[in-house]
Amino acid sequence: MKISCACGEVIPDQTDFIPYKARFVADMDWDDVAEGDVGERLWEWSRCMWQCTACGRLYVEDRQGGLHCFAPEKAGVPSDLLGSAHGDAWKRPLVGNWRARASGGPPGELWWGFGVSDEGMEEFSRWSDLERRYHEVFERLRDRDVLRSAFLRHEGRIVHEWPGRAPEGEVQTGTFH
Numbered sequence: 001m002k003i004s005c006a007c008g009e010v011i012p013d014q015t016d017f018i019p020y021k022a023r024f025v026a027d028m029d030w031d032d033v034a035e036g037d038v039g040e041r042l043w044e045w046s047r048c049m050w051q052c053t054a055c056g057r058l059y060v061e062d063r064q065g066g067l068h069c070f071a072p073e074k075a076g077v078p079s080d081l082l083g084s085a086h087g088d089a090w091k092r093p094l095v096g097n098w099r100a101r102a103s104g105g106p107p108g109e110l111w112w113g114f115g116v117s118d119e120g121m122e123e124f125s126r127w128s129d130l131e132r133r134y135h136e137v138f139e140r141l142r143d144r145d146v147l148r149s150a151f152l153r154h155e156g157r158i159v160h161e162w163p164g165r166a167p168e169g170e171v172q173t174g175t176f177h
């Protein structure tokens with residue numbers, strides 16, 4: 001989905017780990033969430049909000065899925081208002097993918113989060129360049145202890161994975177859209 005902000009900016013919501021998006025739980029339900037084993041029910045109990053990175057407006061979802069817009073009273077709203085509690089120490093995924101594209105665009109992509117200081121989205125037209133860069137970024141993020149998971153995929157086949165092979169069917173495929 002995409003939200004068209006009143007300022008003219010488009011707020012995309014098409015990936016995971018969005019730094020300008022948060023989920024919230026009503027204070028009336030908070031004890032149940034904090035103390036219970038809520039699991040899947042958290043999806044039912046929580047709603048979303050998004051912040052426009054250009055103007056700071058907040059879009060808050062109601063219980064029916066409608067959106068309500070709130071504009072900041074003053075300037076100076078932090079741009080990472082809805083970001084991770086861990087800030088730049090947030091553990092990010094590293095995803096390297098190589099696949100021939102019908103569109104003719106570069107077949108290689110490397111992504112390691114956004115909205116944090118060490119972030120990236122790069123494209124490659126040579127496999128060896130993608131592979132070299134993947135390992136470079138992988139070692140840096142792992143050594144800084146800011147890595148959640150990593151994999152490098154070549155035409156659908158996993159050629160490197162950290163911290164070990166995920167069970168079949170659990171390999172993330174939803175990062176690029």
Ligand SMILES: [Zn+2]
Nearest residue numbers: 005007052055
């Ligand atoms: Zn805006």
